[in-house]
Amino acid sequence: MGCCRKTSRWEYPGRRSLLTAVIVICGALVTFLGETNAAAIPTSTLEFRHHSNEEIPDILASIHGRCPNITRIYTLRERSVRGLPLYVMEFSTTPGYHKIYRPEFKYIANMHGNEVLGRELLLHVASYLCERYLAGDHDMQKLINLTRIHLLPSMNPDGWQVSTDTGGTDYLIGRTNNNSVDLNRNFPDLDRIMFSNEEVHINHNNHLLEQVERLQEPIQPETKAVMRLIMQVPFVLSANLHGGDLVANYPYDASRSGATTEYTESPDDQTFRHLALAYATNHKNMANPKRRGCGDDGYNFGKQGGITNGAAWYSVQGGMQDFNYLSSNDFEITLELGCDKYPPASALQEEWENNRNALIQYMWQAHIGVKGRVRDAVSGQPLSNTVIHVKNVTAGRNDDILHDVTSVHDGDYWRLLTPGHYVITASRDGYHPLSHRVIVYDRPHEEAQRVDFHLQPLPQLMPSANGDSKSDTEYEEAYEETVRNNIVNNLRKKWLLNAYKHAITSN
Numbered sequence: 001m002g003c004c005r006k007t008s009r010w011e012y013p014g015r016r017s018l019l020t021a022v023i024v025i026c027g028a029l030v031t032f033l034g035e036t037n038a039a040a041i042p043t044s045t046l047e048f049r050h051h052s053n054e055e056i057p058d059i060l061a062s063i064h065g066r067c068p069n070i071t072r073i074y075t076l077r078e079r080s081v082r083g084l085p086l087y088v089m090e091f092s093t094t095p096g097y098h099k100i101y102r103p104e105f106k107y108i109a110n111m112h113g114n115e116v117l118g119r120e121l122l123l124h125v126a127s128y129l130c131e132r133y134l135a136g137d138h139d140m141q142k143l144i145n146l147t148r149i150h151l152l153p154s155m156n157p158d159g160w161q162v163s164t165d166t167g168g169t170d171y172l173i174g175r176t177n178n179n180s181v182d183l184n185r186n187f188p189d190l191d192r193i194m195f196s197n198e199e200v201h202i203n204h205n206n207h208l209l210e211q212v213e214r215l216q217e218p219i220q221p222e223t224k225a226v227m228r229l230i231m232q233v234p235f236v237l238s239a240n241l242h243g244g245d246l247v248a249n250y251p252y253d254a255s256r257s258g259a260t261t262e263y264t265e266s267p268d269d270q271t272f273r274h275l276a277l278a279y280a281t282n283h284k285n286m287a288n289p290k291r292r293g294c295g296d297d298g299y300n301f302g303k304q305g306g307i308t309n310g311a312a313w314y315s316v317q318g319g320m321q322d323f324n325y326l327s328s329n330d331f332e333i334t335l336e337l338g339c340d341k342y343p344p345a346s347a348l349q350e351e352w353e354n355n356r357n358a359l360i361q362y363m364w365q366a367h368i369g370v371k372g373r374v375r376d377a378v379s380g381q382p383l384s385n386t387v388i389h390v391k392n393v394t395a396g397r398n399d400d401i402l403h404d405v406t407s408v409h410d411g412d413y414w415r416l417l418t419p420g421h422y423v424i425t426a427s428r429d430g431y432h433p434l435s436h437r438v439i440v441y442d443r444p445h446e447e448a449q450r451v452d453f454h455l456q457p458l459p460q461l462m463p464s465a466n467g468d469s470k471s472d473t474e475y476e477e478a479y480e481e482t483v484r485n486n487i488v489n490n491l492r493k494k495w496l497l498n499a500y501k502h503a504i505t506s507n
């Protein structure tokens with residue numbers, strides 16, 4: 001049955017007055033649309049079929065042509081092993097730029113080459129965002145006005161090709177990249193560093209890359225490309241799209257004890273459960289307790305609300321999800337989008353309908369909790385790299401959340417939190433720490449509430465002339481702390497270079 005395979009390349013609007021979108025629907029119904037009536041634009045003009053690696057840039061270019069003011073296409077610095085570019089489509093009102101107070105969000109799909117649904121879904125998300133924006137959909141316009149969204153439809157185009165060329169039916173063929181490396185085991189294992197820190201009571205609980213001393217295996221180009229993206233863009237929230245089951249999986253993915261299966265809570269367990277539920281409950285089936293499980297391993301995640309702690313399912317080291325959480329300010333979950341890793345083209349439309357609302361509602365979660373800006377109270381200068389620590393004081397609790405975030409470029413920060421009462425403390429070398437008590441409310445589809453900090457500088461610390469031992473000690477401590485922070489910052493930048501060199505020499 002070849003009728004649905006008929007393809008029309010999207011016309012690309014070089015001549016604006018003659019802009020037409022051509023849709024070929026099964027049965028050879030052909031519709032021509034002018035650009036006159038925005039409301040008549042269909043919700044998605046992208047076909048429901050599997051798109052090749054060569055078609056991805058064409059589709060993105062076509063969407064960019066429709067929505068040039070709110071989109072940008074870029075490629076990651078590294079290409080796949082076989083030399084294919086890794087394309088990202090960005091949606092924002094300031095394409096190419098981070099804007100103060102605006103959270104950054106990302107979806108990455110198809111990191112396992114034979115898990116292909118997420119790849120098609122992200123192409124549809126891109127098409128949908130553009131079309132709904134043009135159609136005057138207030139909710140979508142608001143989302144794009146308030147959020148910078150990055151979509152990477154395929155992190156592993158080489159694996160996709162292998163899987164597709166072999167019929168897309170094997171559970172494993174095409175999973176890895178072209179060097180036979182599973183990219184979701186190839187990130188530096190920061191979980192182990194975090195758990196070691198916990199054991200010896202080092203409270204260094206974020207941005208752990210600088211503690212990496214050696215790598216288990218060379219970092220693959222696809223991994224390196226995404227690591228660089230994570231280091232460069234101050235992401236707040238993301239998800240990583242897979243297939244093979246139907247569940248929203250949240251950190252930690254690696255078990256604390258090393259056991260194969262063991263619920264391994266992160267400091268943000270409550271927030272992560274909320275994030276996973278935000279996806280699962282907005283998906284048509286994921287949270288349905290009556291649906292059937294996927295495998296014969298006894299798991300039916302529908303019975304537990306469609307969510308699971310990663311390590312409680314099975315422990316994974318070197319995964320991308322936990323790497324995001326432990327190397328940056330980003331919170332990431334892993335979405336398993338269905339039992340079938342390579343669903344037939346005929347299933348794609350239904351899968352889009354199953355996932356559409358969940359994909360949109362999850363992006364809105366970048367606005368939960370609080371955000372703000374940190375500045376020097378005297379000079380007004382923005383203060384980046386300020387540590388934001390949170391204590392949950394809801395209903396008489398007094399619990400430190402042992403995962404700090406840091407302020408970025410212009411002193412802006414985001415702290416995802418579920419509704420409750422919190423004490424938020426900003427601290428930075430050379431300044432008096434400052435705490436604000438805040439109540440976080442459940443306000444769907446609204447910006448996070450703003451909690452700004454104006455930090456008072458400490459008096460300049462100088463070694464005392466009379467050799468007073470007390471002030472000498474104070475000076476030394478402050479000095480060491482400053483030096484350590486500088487080292488940490490430099491290492492953060494140097495680390496990728498070193499990882500590079502290592503990967504190149506050991507390949």
Ligand SMILES: [Zn+2]
Nearest residue numbers: 112115242243
């Ligand atoms: Zn996978």
